[in-house]
Amino acid sequence: MKIAVLDDYALASPRLADWPELGDVTVFQDTITGTDLVDRLRPFDVICLMRERTPMGADLIAQLPNLRLIVTSGPRNASIDLPAARAAGITVCGTQSRKTTTSELTTLMMLALNRRLLPEVANLSAGGWQSGLGRDVAGLTLGLIGLGNIGAQMAVIGKALGMDIVAWSPNLTHARCTELDVARAENLTDLMARADVASVHMVLSDRSKGLVDAAAFAAAKQGQVFINTSRGPLVDTGALLDGLLAGKPAMAGLDVFDVEPLPLDDPLRDPDLIASGQLLLTPHLGYTTEATFRLFYTQTVEAIRAYQAGTPIREL
Template sequence: MKIAILDDYARAALRLADWDGLGAVTVFDDTVTGDALRARLQPFEVLCLMRERTPLDAALIAALPNLRLVVTTGPRNASIDLEAARAAGVTVCGTESRKTTTSELATLMMLALNRRLLPEVAALHGTGWQVGLGRDVAGLTLGLIGLGNIGAQMVTIGKALGMGVVAWSPNLTDARCAALGVGRMETLPALMARADVVSVHMVLSDHTRGLVGQAAFDAARQGQVFINTSRGPLVDTGALLDGLRAGRPAMAGLDVFDTEPLPQDDPLRDADLIASGRLLLTPHLGYTTEATFRLFYTQTVEAIRAFQAGTPIREL
């Protein structure tokens, strides 16, 4: 079989799993689109996807007559047209996923921004020493937009750091908040007005796209740090940039973006906001750890072997 591993930016796939005996394996470490993508993928019978880095819509699936199997890392991938895949006779399988990596990164961002880590490092690497004062997180209020698995992990971390925790989401219940020992806010603006640090942990859907917009940032508490490690389109980027320039929120950390990789001319690459330490951008690191990728690629190989044996596993 001809197998393509897509978007392996870290060039980790061949190192982290045993691909021997599966067939001819080709690794691509960049992302292309349009005609270049169709031409690249047409020879392959198996595509191994890394999350949503390369979407597979109906038009692309129809343009790949040799395609028989798609394996995506993670247990779901909203960027694959599953109905089109089934209609084309293409099997789609997934992998399991680890649960703690994103909450760790959100915590790292929270601490780095509040303690002014990057401006102080820049000063030390220049000609200076201490140039400002950071803020303790102990005693602050952590506001969570979303209280699923990752949000629940953030509750544990926030409390361990001495923070009070409140939460809001469109369907959040009193019972869920009581079970985790957090306060439930009635509205998103109410949460923004209450929290010193806000962290987003929602699933992207038609209902949540643009969920955090101008009204939310207008309500932001003075000095607030805003963090999104979930999905870029949950947040209205223009409203966030306007808010940062107006001081609401005071700082932001973003690991996810509307377009990934982030274009060089994207408005988020605001030199003044970044240089001042008020905007921290990272290249979607929330899930990119050695242990997670080892799980992803090991189970990708398992899925290919199972398909070749006529017994597909973890079908989507």
């Protein structure tokens, strides 16, 4: 059985799980698209995905006649065309996931931006000393766009740091806000107007794509720090860049992007915004921790073994 492990940028899979005896395993560290991707994947019986790094749409699936099993990290993957896979007789399985990694990164970005950590580090490295003043988060308002699992974790963390919490999403209920003891904004512009820190924690869908738009940034509170560690397309990137140039928001931290890896010519790679500390970019680190990847790859191996034994597990 020929097995492909895709998009393992850090080459973590060989050391985090026991792959021997499964078959002929090939690990790819890069992400490619188009006909090159089809040519690469055509020989494989099993494809192991790392989240949505390589989408498995119907067109791609139709060009992989040897494919019998897809295993994705995580319990769901919206980038896999499940009906197309089922129609082709392909089994699709997932893994469990861990719950706190993204909220930890969001907190790190929030503190780094408010305390001007990176500009001060850069100034010290260049031979200087203190060049500005940071901002305490205690007493600020944390606005959560989405109050699911990760949003709820951020509410707890924000309260522990002495912040007031307000939340909004299209389907957010008063009952959910009462359960978590947070205020509920009337709409997105209301949340943006109240939040000193606004953080996105929503699932990407056709309805939520581009949700945070120019109107939202125009309503942003003076001095706002905006953070997106959820999914890139939830935010209108052009509107965000225009907003940063206008000072609304004052700063932004992004861990997710419309296209990943982020192209070298992407407008977000603005050297002035980055050097000034106004824009913090990280390469989708929200879930990339050793414990999380150990779980992903260990359970990927379990899924392949179970399929080989004729008893697939965690089918999607």
